[in-house]
C-alpha cells in the first residue's frame with residue numbers, strides 16, 4: 170500500500186485540487202484508490218460527487234477502530250467511464266467537533282487514523298488534510314508513509330513550507346519507523362507572472378534537496394472540482410489535457426517513491442528526508 174498525506178497548514182494552496190488530480194490520474198491508470206477526506210470543509214468529498222455521506226472518517230476517529238477505514242469507505246460518484254472509480258472515506262459535518270474531543274483523550278488520540286488503516290491494503294491511499302496543524306493533520310502524519318507538501322509560489326510560501334516540514338520532522342522523531350517521508354513539495358497554481366517566477370525560484374533554491382513538481386494555474390482544474398468531475402474526464406476543455414498530464418507525472422513521482430516493506434532499499438534513491 171502506498172499512503173500519502175497532502176499537507177500544508179496554510180489554507181487555499183491547492184491540497185484538495187492536488188488530491189483530486191491524483192485521484193483522477195490513479196483512476197485512469199486503473200489503480201484502486203481510497204481518498205480519506207480529513208477536512209471538515211469536505212471539499213474532496215463533494216469533488217468526488219458525494220453530497221450527503223451516510224458514514225465517514227469521523228467514525229474511525231471517535232474511538233479506536235482497528236482496520237475500520239474499509240468499513241467507512243464508499244464508492245465515489247465519478248462517472249464510470251473514467252477508469253477505476255476511487256473510494257472515499259468522507260468528511261461529514263460532525264468531523265469539525267471531533268477534533269476538540271480527540272484532544273481530551275488522556276491516552277492521546279494521535280494514532281486513531283493509523284489504527285483504522287491496520288490490515289487495509291489499498292494500492293493507493295491519499296489523505297486530504299485540513300489547513301491546520303491540529304490533531305486531524307497529526308493523525309494523518311502518524312498514519313501515512315509519505316507526505317506531499319503543496320504550496321503556492323507566493324510570499325511567505327517558503328516560511329509556510331518550513332513550518333510544515335518542522336512538524337513532519339517532529340512526527341518522524343516520534344514514530345519508530347521514522348516515517349512519513351517527504352516525497353516532494355508541489356508548487357501549485359504556478360502562473361506566468363514575474364512574482365510567480367520569483368517565488369518559484371526561491372522555493373527551488375531553498376528546497377533543492379526535494380523534488381519540486383509543478384502544477385500550473387489552469388481554470389480547468391477549478392472547473393473539474395466544481396463539477397465533481399475528474400480532470401481526465403473534462404474532454405477537450407482548454408488546459409484540461411495539460412493539467413491531467415501534470416497530475417500523471419506527479420503520481421508517477423509518488424509511486425516511484427514507494428518504499429513499502431517490499432522495496433525499502435529504494436528509500437534513499439529518491440532524495441527523501
Ligand SMILES: Nc1ncnc2c1ncn2[C@@H]1O[C@H](COP(=O)(O)OP(=O)(O)OP(=O)(O)O)[C@@H](O)[C@H]1O
Nearest residue numbers: 180181182183184185186300358385386387390391
Ligand atoms: N492549479 C490550479 N489552477 C487553478 N485553480 C486552482 C488550482 N489549484 C487550486 N485552484 C483553486 O484554488 C482554490 C483553492 O484550492 P483548494 O481548495 O484545492 O485548496 P486547499 O489547500 O485544499 O484549501 P483548504 O486549505 O481550504 O482546504 C479552489 O477554488 C481551487 O479550484
Ligand SMILES: [Mg+2]
Nearest residue numbers: 184185208212
Ligand atoms: Mg482543501
